[in-house]
Amino acid sequence: MLEMIAALQPLVVGAVLVWSARVKILSRHTAATVNRSALVRLVGERRALPAYRLLGGVELALGGLLLLPPAPRWEAAAAAALAVGFLAYLTYARRAAPTSSCGCLSARATPVSGRSVGRAGLLVAAGGLAAATTAGWTAALTARPLAGAAVLLVELAAVVALSPELDRAWLLPLRQLRVRLTHPLRGNSGVPLLASVQQLQLSDAYRRVAPLLRSDVREHWDDAGWRFVGHAARYQGRPATAVFAVPLTDAEPGSVRVAVVDDATGHTLLSLAGAPPATGPHLSVVPA
Template structure:
């Protein structure tokens, strides 16, 4: 398997280099991207854009050589050296210009992060494997097409996952989809958590225990006609949890109840209730 992975590395590195060159050579935002990068600090304002363009040309030429068979060992070594240069540049940028943008795979601004360094390290490893492989990628891919396709997809997915500047293309849509599917501000009843929090914050029970609270909402869950909302708190010098019981059917703040529970023993240290709610009564007993 390692022979197959090594033989396919020129495809991975070549594809990444060509994609990176596209931003530097053909993007209308190349000048702005170069000016946001650490090249300005390293080379000066006037030399940043020309250096950015030259780097794009080198990436395009070397990427094309890696994709076109036969792949020579010299090409793989050159790609490894270039990847080592990328890694060194990113380490410099993160230390000397932490607010600068990488400018690597997208014109979108994204500061150099650990993910960026991980991607450069992955390319160094890929280039090294390609330099050590005696086989070419066409033969390896034709001999084991399914396994080869899996390797390529997995590696390119890793490159994308390690590229903060590409988050807008895949990570943000996934987060929006998750929000639509899970409704993070809603409990099982469909009542928004925000409405519950507003109701309890207007309640007498909340005002009476507010000096004890040490956190915002830490957890919440629905049980029957009630929603329970937990806050970290301190009571008589010990860590406790303030558990508010908010009726889902009664919107009056006075219907909110609270129990202060010792975190270590589970004992209810304090229990406060407002006016009886419209729904069923809640009995708060020691755990």
Template sequence: MELIAALQPLVVGAVLLWSARVKLFSRHAAAAANRSALVRLLGQRRALPAYRVLGVIELTLGALLLLPPALRLEAVAATGLAVGFLAYLTYARRAAPTSSCGCLSARSAPVSGRSLARAALLVVAGGLAVISPGGWPAALSAQPLAGTAVLLGELAAMVALSPELDAAWLLPLRRLRARLTHPLRGGSGVPLLATVQQLQLSNAYRRVAPLLSSDVREHWDDGDWRFVGHAARYQGRPVTAVFAVPLADREPDAVRVAVVDDATGQTLLSLAGTAPPAGPRLAVAPA
């Protein structure tokens, strides 16, 4: 724990410097500021100046955190700034849900749960830096391998919790997966498009269609069935609508669907076709 706490100034400092780079040196900074919740909070004229001032604060504090000696006052200031980020993102998500974060990239990305989790992680990192008994140079030189692993793990977590950075790593991974797995054709040889057409003609699909909030997110084959997942919302909570489509029976009435709570895994709703085929049964639980 002492090693992790001692390395937090490096993590927080690196994130602040990256964020300052976007606000101060990106040619798209003005557009990013205009897409942010600063417009609603401060007005159109003050949004860009406030965005730039925040960049100067991040640049200064980030440089102080990275340069020894490690001062407790720097960690306290960084923690306070992270708390401010968390409060701002909470406000932005409620008051301006279509606004962009504008935090680590000029690319437009709405404030999401991942953005809030990243800000909360910064608050925790800053708090650990405050209670750290020593500086990061001594800690890193004493345990270089463990220290490097901690830094890489935390920075990877920051990137993973940043929707605005998805284009740099998540989209290439998805494209690679598509090239390797050929998602338009399942392991059974039945094209996914044929499965989707069958389920969209089914009564089960028509009954849950108003709940759906995405196209096909995932699919897999299990025996004589293909399961197709869509993101959805049911009774105000995020869920996954899982359609079970028989591979051998092309009749739409054979399609089944289960609505599963993303948080608990509980099946909230289950609808079977008018003529249930043989195969695994989807669990039914009261809504």
């Protein structure tokens, strides 16, 4: 299995190098990308753009050689050395120009992060594996096509996940899908959280404990026809949580109840009840 993985690494490294070269050679925003990078600080403003395009040419040539069978070991060794250079450059950029853009796989302005460094480290490891084997990727894919395809997909997914400049292409749509599916501003009842917050803020219970509150809404959940909304609080110098109970079927602020719970012991320090609805739990006033 390890031999097959090593044999497939030229495809992974080659694909990444060709994609990176595309940004450096074909992008209409190459000059702006260079000006935002640490390359200007490293080689000077006049030499930065030619050096950037030259690097793109080297990436394109080496990446193309890795993608075309056979892939000799010297090609993999050269790719590993180039990846070491990437790693050194990104480490330098994080220290010398922390606000600079990577300019690696996209023209989008994205500061160098730990993910970018991790991606360079992954390429170093992939190039090292490729240089350590004599097996060709064509034979490896022919022998085990499904396993080989799975390895390639996993590695390329790891490269994408470690590329902050590509987040707009996959991470942002994924977050938008999660919002559409989970409706974070709604509880299980379908009642918007904002409606419950407005109801409790108009209540006498809220006004009476407002001086104790130290945060906005930290958590909320629905149970047995009630929505429970938690706020950080402080009661007589002790950290606590104020839990408001808002009925989902009664919009009157007077029906809101609150309990202030000690964070350390879990004991109820204060409990205030409004006018209860026809059904539901009853919280009586409990002195501290």
